[in-house]
Amino acid sequence: MATILETHGLSMEFRGFRALDGVDLRVEGGTVHAIIGPNGAGKTTLFNLLSGLLRPTRGRMLFEGRDVTGLPPHEIARRGIARSFQITSVFPHLTVLDNVRLALGARTRLGYAFWLPERVLARFDEEASAILASVGLADQRHRPASALAYGQKRVLEIGLALALHPTLLLLDEPTAGLSLEEIARVVDPIRRVARERTVVLVEHNMGVVAALSQRITVLQRGRVLAEGTYEELRAHPAVIEAYLGGAA
Amino acid sequence: MRSRAAGWGLLLAVGLALPWLIYPVLAVDILAWGLFAAAFDILLGCTGLLSFGHAAFFGTGAYAAAVVALRLGVAFPWDAVAGAVAAALLALPLMALSIRRTGISFAMITLAFAQMVFYVANAWRSLTGGENGITGVPRGEVLGWSLSPAVAYYYAAFPLVALGLLLCWRIVRSPFGRVLLAIRENEVRTQSLGYPVSRYKLIATVLSCALSGLAGGVWVLNHGFVALDAVHWTTSGTVVVMVLLGGMATRLGPLVGAALVMLLRDFLSRWTDAWGIATGTIFIAVILVFRQGIVGTLEGLVAGRGGPAAAPAAPPVEEAASGLR
Ligand SMILES: Nc1ncnc2c1ncn2[C@@H]1O[C@H](COP(=O)(O)OP(=O)(O)O)[C@@H](O)[C@H]1O
Ligand SMILES: [Mg+2]
Numbered sequence: 171m172a173t174i175l176e177t178h179g180l181s182m183e184f185r186g187f188r189a190l191d192g193v194d195l196r197v198e199g200g201t202v203h204a205i206i207g208p209n210g211a212g213k214t215t216l217f218n219l220l221s222g223l224l225r226p227t228r229g230r231m232l233f234e235g236r237d238v239t240g241l242p243p244h245e246i247a248r249r250g251i252a253r254s255f256q257i258t259s260v261f262p263h264l265t266v267l268d269n270v271r272l273a274l275g276a277r278t279r280l281g282y283a284f285w286l287p288e289r290v291l292a293r294f295d296e297e298a299s300a301i302l303a304s305v306g307l308a309d310q311r312h313r314p315a316s317a318l319a320y321g322q323k324r325v326l327e328i329g330l331a332l333a334l335h336p337t338l339l340l341l342d343e344p345t346a347g348l349s350l351e352e353i354a355r356v357v358d359p360i361r362r363v364a365r366e367r368t369v370v371l372v373e374h375n376m377g378v379v380a381a382l383s384q385r386i387t388v389l390q391r392g393r394v395l396a397e398g399t400y401e402e403l404r405a406h407p408a409v410i411e412a413y414l415g416g417a418a
Numbered sequence: 419m420r421s422r423a424a425g426w427g428l429l430l431a432v433g434l435a436l437p438w439l440i441y442p443v444l445a446v447d448i449l450a451w452g453l454f455a456a457a458f459d460i461l462l463g464c465t466g467l468l469s470f471g472h473a474a475f476f477g478t479g480a481y482a483a484a485v486v487a488l489r490l491g492v493a494f495p496w497d498a499v500a501g502a503v504a505a506a507l508l509a510l511p512l513m514a515l516s517i518r519r520t521g522i523s524f525a526m527i528t529l530a531f532a533q534m535v536f537y538v539a540n541a542w543r544s545l546t547g548g549e550n551g552i553t554g555v556p557r558g559e560v561l562g563w564s565l566s567p568a569v570a571y572y573y574a575a576f577p578l579v580a581l582g583l584l585l586c587w588r589i590v591r592s593p594f595g596r597v598l599l600a601i602r603e604n605e606v607r608t609q610s611l612g613y614p615v616s617r618y619k620l621i622a623t624v625l626s627c628a629l630s631g632l633a634g635g636v637w638v639l640n641h642g643f644v645a646l647d648a649v650h651w652t653t654s655g656t657v658v659v660m661v662l663l664g665g666m667a668t669r670l671g672p673l674v675g676a677a678l679v680m681l682l683r684d685f686l687s688r689w690t691d692a693w694g695i696a697t698g699t700i701f702i703a704v705i706l707v708f709r710q711g712i713v714g715t716l717e718g719l720v721a722g723r724g725g726p727a728a729a730p731a732a733p734p735v736e737e738a739a740s741g742l743r
Contacts, residue, residue, distance in 0.1 A: 221610055247612035259610075261603040264596075272600050275593065276612035284594035284625065291593055334611065 174199035174338060174368050175220070180229035182215050182392075189215040191392040192229070197338075197385075202360075202369040204379045207389035213372045214256055216389070217340050220370075221253045222246040233338065247276065250337035254330070254344060256372070258323045262316035266307055266326060269315050270298040273333035298333070304362070305329045306355045321352040328356055332363060339369045345378055353378065429670075433576060442568035443640060444684055448677045449572075449579040450637035455660040455672030456586040457629030462658070463666030464590050465622050466602030467517075470525040470654050471532030472630055474512070475505040477649030479631025480638035481539065481546055484555040487639065493558045494565060495578045498635030505631020506624050508535070513623035517616060520605070529651065536649045551645025555638060565639075575636050582632050587669055589625060598622055652694075659701050665711025674713050 175197040182190040190212045197203045205213050218224040220231060222243035230239045238246055261269050274294040275281055283290070302308045305325045310318060315326060328344055341360065345353045357378060360369060364382065373379050379386065380400045388395040388409050396409045403409045437445040454476055461467040479501030487497040512531045519527050539546045546552065557565035565571045589595055597618055600608040609615045638644045647653065656679065664675025679697060686693035708715040 223606065223610070242614075243606075243609040244612050244614045247610060253610060255607070259604060259607045261600050261607065263603055264599060268596065272596060272608075273611050275596075280593045281597040281613060281618070282594055282621070284589045284592045284621070286592050287588070288591050288593060288596060291596065330607075330611070 172199055173197065174234060175370070176232045177220075178230045178232075180216070180219060180226050180231060182212070182219060182224060183227045188392050190219070190226075193389070193392070193394055195387060195394070197368060197370055199368050200366075201385060202364045202371055202383040204371045204373055204383035204386045205389060206373065206376075206379060206386060207395070210391075211389040212392040213389055214342055215392075217253055217342050217370075217372065220246075220340055221251060247334065247336075251340065252331045252334040252336035252338070253340035254327045254342055256342040256346060258320075258327050260315045260323060260326050260330065263314055265312050265314055266302065266318070267295070267298055267311040269326060270301055270329055270333050271295070273330045274298060276334060301329050301333050304359050305332075321348050324348055325352065325355060328359065332359060337367060339363060339367055340372075341369060342372045343374060344371070345373065345375050357382065433580070437569050437572040440681070440684075442572045444680065446568070446572050446575055446640040447637065448680050449575055450633045450640065451657070451660065451676040451680055452673040453579050453582045453586070453636065454630050454633035455657055455664070455676045456583055457626045457633060458657045459661050459666050459672045460586060460589055460598070460622055460626040460629075462661055463668070463671075464595055464602065465598040465619065467520075467619065467623070468522075468525045468658070469516075469528040469623070469626075470651070470658070471512075471516075471528030471530075471535075472627070472657055473649050473651060473653035474528075474532040474535040475509055475627035475630040476634040476637075476653060476657070477539065477644075478508050478535065479505045479634025480644045480648045481552070481634075482631070483635030484552045484638045484644050485545065487555050487558065488552065491558075494560055494574060494639065497558075498575075498578060498632055498639065501635025501638070502628045502632035505634065506628035509624045509627030510620075513627065514620055517619040517623060529654070532649070532651060532654060536646065536651070539649050540646055547645075549646060551643060553643050555642045555644070557639050557642070568640075571640065575640070578632075579636060582629050583673075586629060589622075590667075590669075594618070594621070659697070662711055663701055663704055665708070665714030665717070668711065668713040668717060671711050671713035675711065678712075 173196050175195070177193055177195040180190055180193040181188065193216065205216065207213055215224070219226050222241050222245065225240050230237060232238065233249060233251060238249065261272065271291050271294045274297055275291065280290065299308065302311055305328060307322060307325060307329065310322060315323065318326065324344065324347070328341065331339055331341070344356050344360065348356065353375070360382060363369065371383060384399065386400060386403055387397045388403065396403060396406050398406065436448065458472050461469050482504035483497045483501035486492040486500045492500060516524055516527045516531065540548055557571050559565055560574050563570060565574050597608065597613055601615055601618060605615055634648065660675035660679050661672050663678060664673065665671030682697050682700065683693055686696050690696065704712065710718060
């Protein structure tokens with residue numbers, strides 16, 4: 171399959187501090203591409219650039235062959251890149267169902283209809299229910315998101331990204347802080363989505379990385395340290411030293 | 419369902435009886451300020467934007483309605499509608515600049531723009547009459563009925579204000595209103611879902627300002643007179659107090675808040691010139707007990723007893739304030 175996402179010399183400076191330093195990345199369409207690296211390596215910053223929340227200080231990003239550098243977040247979302255957040259980012263005072271309806275409505279122009287009653291949003295309910303069922307939140311649909319347990323919020327976080335039907339899904343540590351049972355609940359939908367879409371996955375759990383991803387990029391202090399398959403990286407001296415160390 | 423119909427019936431009955439319960443000029447003031455507060459709450463309660471310059475739009479509506487009624491002979495309700503249009507036209511550039519900021523700096527920039535509008539109103543004597551204001555604004559007639567009697571004007575203003583209120587309530591409870599709530603709750607996530615947040619904010623602010631201008635138009639025809647106090651920052655402050663007192667992000671809160679403040683002002687000003695201080699003290703006392711405003715807190719109590727699920731509530735005052743980064 172063709173390359174769906176490329177970055178060339180992508181750099182991000184925060185008041186002189188280089189969080190990302192000349193990152194070249196190629197993600198093949200239809201794969202799960204994991205990004206690993208120690209805390210502070212710049213993984214979330216990379217996602218903030220790819221999703222348009224930050225503008226790179228240098229470098230370019232191409233999505234489906236087109237330059238998307240510097241586009242605002244909503245424009246990037248419209249082109250088919252969705253992301254989840256490492257720090258859970260849902261709409262706390264809205265119900266679980268309303269959270270998902272909002273995500274589903276984002277691809278329509280219904281959101282501008284200030285003259286229509288809100289019951290027209292019921293047109294999204296069937297699809298929203300399917301998404302909630304797929305992440306195991308069907309019975310929570312009428313609770314406010316703030317009332318969910320931590321693990322359920324994480325799962326809703328993924329559900330919102332899935333509801334956008336993105337071409338490219340960026341998942342920032344989807345399993346952070348989850349129990350084993352909850353991890354399974356997140357991994358299954360990701361695996362299903364990955365059959366038809368491309369996923370870039372930031373993940374600390376090496377079991378999840380090995381199970382899901384075809385390719386792995388290792389980031390360290392804002393630079394690409396190595397890239398390859400799980401097997402290749404397990405044998406990579408610099409990676410063993412810097413990151414996999416104890417685990418390998 | 420039946421209790422809802424009863425609720426609407428009761429509201430309508432109170433609306434129709436109001437000019438017989440209190441004197442009619444005060445009754446129209448409650449309508450006008452109630453609409454102003456409801457329009458303001460589209461931004462404060464629903465979108466999480468604290469404008470501290472809404473006097474500019476209320477006042478522009480008042481001046482515009484006065485000028486077209488007096489100089490061009492435009493009849494009711496079109497003079498008041500002209501107030502709404504003028505406020506919307508002013509809001510478009512001012513709010514397009516203001517919404518680039520959030521939180522407390524949005525409040526500051528809207529205040530700064532409103533101060534500019536105040537100075538323009540003061541300096542542009544040929545149009546606004548400067549410190550003397552515009553006097554003798556005629557109410558005219560509707561379908562052959564003279565609106566000169568205050569009661570007649572009340573019943574002419576009532577359907578117009580009712581339409582304005584219904585539009586406010588619809589905006590808040592529409593697919594659009596849902597996106598505004600999402601912006602209030604989590605602006606970054608709303609944007610990441612693909613909503614162009616700035617465009618939504620611009621539409622919301624222009625709608626809010628237009629409806630505030632309509633309220634200003636209704637208000638100026640009530641008094642036949644407008645001066646600089648309409649665009650003074652204290653007018654912006656008063657509408658904030660009304661919404662917080664009644665309860666933001668509730669349907670009736672802005673109306674209840676507006677009615678309370680107007681009644682208090684009317685009652686206290688008979689005894690003292692310092693009614694502002696007295697109103698402020700009462701405001702603080704009420705907010706200490708009813709942290710989400712009177713209506714917000716009562717709705718919370720009913721919902722807590724297993725009543726119907728309330729609409730997404732606004733956070734209490736201090737939580738809202740802490741969001742004003
Ligand atoms: N908005 C910001 N302002 C300043 N420094 C930041 C900002 N965002 C991230 N950083 C810094 O950039 C580095 C990389 O952070 P991050 O991308 O969150 O790492 P990771 O997700 O790999 O743990 C860290 O040192 C972090 O402190
Ligand atoms: Mg991170």
